[in-house]
Amino acid sequence: MTQSASSAQTEAEIKDSADPLSPPPSNKNVSSFLAALWPYLSRYKKVMLGAATALVITAMVSLLLGQGVRLVIDEGIGAESMSSLNAMLGVVMIMVIVMAVGTFIRFYLVTWLGERISADIRNDVFKHLVRLHPSYFEENQSGEIMSRLTTDTTLLQSIIGSSLSFALRNALTVSGGLIMLFVTNLKLTSVVLLGVPAVIVPALWMGKRVRNLSRESQDTVADVGSYAGEIIRQVKTVQSYSRERFEIDAFGQEVDKAFNVAKKRILTRSTLLAIVIFLSFTAIASMVWVGGYDVMNGNMTAGELAAFVFYALMVAFGVAGVSEVYGEIQRAAGATERLMELLGEQTLITDPEQPESLQKEVNPHLALSGVTFAYPSRLDKPSLNNVSLDIARGETIALVGPSGAGKSTLFELLLRFYDPQQGQINLFGSNIKDIRLEDLRTNMALVPQQPVLFSKDVWYNIRYGKPDATDEEVIKAAKAAFAYDFIMELPNGFSSHLGENGVRLSGGQKQRIVIARAILNDPEILLLDEATSALDAQSEYEVQKALDSLMENRTTLIIAHRLATVLGADRTVVLDKGTVVAQGTHESLIETSTLYKRLADLQFGES
Numbered sequence: 001m002t003q004s005a006s007s008a009q010t011e012a013e014i015k016d017s018a019d020p021l022s023p024p025p026s027n028k029n030v031s032s033f034l035a036a037l038w039p040y041l042s043r044y045k046k047v048m049l050g051a052a053t054a055l056v057i058t059a060m061v062s063l064l065l066g067q068g069v070r071l072v073i074d075e076g077i078g079a080e081s082m083s084s085l086n087a088m089l090g091v092v093m094i095m096v097i098v099m100a101v102g103t104f105i106r107f108y109l110v111t112w113l114g115e116r117i118s119a120d121i122r123n124d125v126f127k128h129l130v131r132l133h134p135s136y137f138e139e140n141q142s143g144e145i146m147s148r149l150t151t152d153t154t155l156l157q158s159i160i161g162s163s164l165s166f167a168l169r170n171a172l173t174v175s176g177g178l179i180m181l182f183v184t185n186l187k188l189t190s191v192v193l194l195g196v197p198a199v200i201v202p203a204l205w206m207g208k209r210v211r212n213l214s215r216e217s218q219d220t221v222a223d224v225g226s227y228a229g230e231i232i233r234q235v236k237t238v239q240s241y242s243r244e245r246f247e248i249d250a251f252g253q254e255v256d257k258a259f260n261v262a263k264k265r266i267l268t269r270s271t272l273l274a275i276v277i278f279l280s281f282t283a284i285a286s287m288v289w290v291g292g293y294d295v296m297n298g299n300m301t302a303g304e305l306a307a308f309v310f311y312a313l314m315v316a317f318g319v320a321g322v323s324e325v326y327g328e329i330q331r332a333a334g335a336t337e338r339l340m341e342l343l344g345e346q347t348l349i350t351d352p353e354q355p356e357s358l359q360k361e362v363n364p365h366l367a368l369s370g371v372t373f374a375y376p377s378r379l380d381k382p383s384l385n386n387v388s389l390d391i392a393r394g395e396t397i398a399l400v401g402p403s404g405a406g407k408s409t410l411f412e413l414l415l416r417f418y419d420p421q422q423g424q425i426n427l428f429g430s431n432i433k434d435i436r437l438e439d440l441r442t443n444m445a446l447v448p449q450q451p452v453l454f455s456k457d458v459w460y461n462i463r464y465g466k467p468d469a470t471d472e473e474v475i476k477a478a479k480a481a482f483a484y485d486f487i488m489e490l491p492n493g494f495s496s497h498l499g500e501n502g503v504r505l506s507g508g509q510k511q512r513i514v515i516a517r518a519i520l521n522d523p524e525i526l527l528l529d530e531a532t533s534a535l536d537a538q539s540e541y542e543v544q545k546a547l548d549s550l551m552e553n554r555t556t557l558i559i560a561h562r563l564a565t566v567l568g569a570d571r572t573v574v575l576d577k578g579t580v581v582a583q584g585t586h587e588s589l590i591e592t593s594t595l596y597k598r599l600a601d602l603q604f605g606e607s
């Protein structure tokens with residue numbers, strides 16, 4: 001189908017097809033569309049075969065229906081024979097039944113295919129996403145990634161599930177219909193074909209305008225959505241500054257903007273509709289006039305004229321239908337391209353080909369040697385510079401340093417969210433690049449400053465790292481984390497839902513759940529980022545007790561924000577601008593490190 005045909009417009013076709021997230025489609029995309037989808041489609045060859053058979057049969061029967069109409073009129077009505085009218089109608093009814101059944105099969109199979117394939121792609125994309133290196137998500141906005149997972153796959157679903165088969169069926173009926181037109185009446189067909197450009201050219205021009213306006217309209221609606229989204233998320237700030245009136249007005253302006261664009265779009269669309277209807281019906285009227293003249297002159301039978309009108313309408317609707325979905329198929333091609341691009345993204349953090357087995361008895365437990373690392377977005381400015389550090393089994397190391405010194409970065413490297421550009425990190429004597437990621441990460445647990453909870457119940461949250469833990473084990477971990485008592489006071493105990501990121505819990509409670517999760521995981525190495533001032537004295541005391549129980553008999557690295565932690569540690573390491581500037585005990589560092597002394601004064605309030 002050509003681009004010009006794609007723009008032949010009818011009422012059905014002039015639809016809002018623009019997706020603000022999709023780039024403009026190109027023909028190249030369309031050709032590669034099926035190729036990209038083929039690995040998915042080919043899994044369901046039988047379904048495709050069934051759908052294609054139903055498609056061809058229904059298309060053929062709908063073409064035969066034209067002959068049916070002719071027979072009913074000429075042999076039945078025209079011959080004034082009741083019995084042949086009945087017989088002809090019987091034939092037509094059989095055709096209608098075959099078509100209905102065929103359509104049922106085609107519709108069911110094709111829609112099933114669309115749903116199945118988009119579900120498969122959605123699964124593949126998610127499977128790929130959760131394994132991608134974390135820096136991918138820094139370079140790509142989460143909203144954009146989400147829209148690929150939802151909008152793009154939904155688009156594919158509707159294209160494969162309906163538009164594609166619709167287009168194929170229409171392409172078949174148009175080709176067949178054209179042949180039948182020529183067979184039925186050559187002269188009349190030539191008249192019709194001459195009239196086609198008269199309808200298509202104006203429709204083509206205005207259709208393009210409608211499409212552009214549709215895109216603009218959807219953009220403005222998306223703006224309205226994101227404006228409202230931000231205000232709803234920040235509603236407390238809005239209310240606390242009494243900015244409700246301002247926000248209502250500002251939102252109203254956004255809505256009006258969207259409405260004004262929509263108004264322009266509907267005006268153009270209505271005009272287009274009127275023009276198309278006027279021109280098409282004029283064309284049909286002229287056709288009937290020419291045909292009627294021929295019938296009166298005996299050059300044609302009434303049945304032939306009826307069949308002719310039937311085919312002409314079939315071709316017209318077919319062309320309109322194909323062009324209607326052509327734009328959609330182009331958009332789907334764009335969506336597929338973006339999905340395939342995402343699936344082609346290689347993760348930078350991979351499992352080794354021949355993983356080493358862990359020798360847990362090796363000391364030091366953890367060793368960094370000459371580690372230099374810069375984030376991909378800031379390659380010129382290393383966040384860690386030539387860091388070397390040995391951490392013995394069971395040792396507790398407090399990390400201190402000014403903001404931006406690289407403390408959290410160190411944790412990210414230990415968990416292998418990133419690989420250092422220079423130097424290496426050893427766990428139990430093996431380079432962490434030579435250990436399976438799962439082995440590395442099950443031996444470590446990170447307790448972040450901001451606890452992360454899932455919007456499920458307490459069971460699920462504590463069990464997160466060890467889904468096969470028994471209820472008794474979960475309860476034991478909760479008790480060890482001093483979380484048991486407050487959990488039992490929740491409305492449904494361990495089955496209580498925690499809301500989004502645990503909104504229904506206090507800061508200290510959230511932390512104790514996260515600590516219980518870490519205790520249950522029973523890691524060899526603990527990475528703790530101490531919560532700063534978010535907790536009051538009582539919760540801090542409880543969280544501290546939980547942490548103490550977690551740290552027992554484990555190698556621990558703590559980003560320390562409290563003097564007590566530093567005093568309790570075996571060794572304190574002072575980081576500054578990505579380098580280790582001093583290490584030792586609190587007392588020795590106070591003497592030897594001016595940075596530490598200043599930090600101790602500022603951060604811990606005493607020295």
Ligand SMILES: Nc1ncnc2c1ncn2[C@@H]1O[C@H](COP(=O)(O)OP(=O)(O)OP(=O)(O)O)[C@@H](O)[C@H]1O
Binds near residue numbers: 138375377408410
């Ligand atoms: N994802 C990132 N992309 C680029 N640069 C980053 C990223 N995360 C941190 N940085 C930079 O790396 C440096 C070290 O940051 P890091 O978060 O490790 O410091 P920190 O010592 O943990 O600080 P704080 O105590 O404030 O949390 C900083 O200069 C920071 O701006």
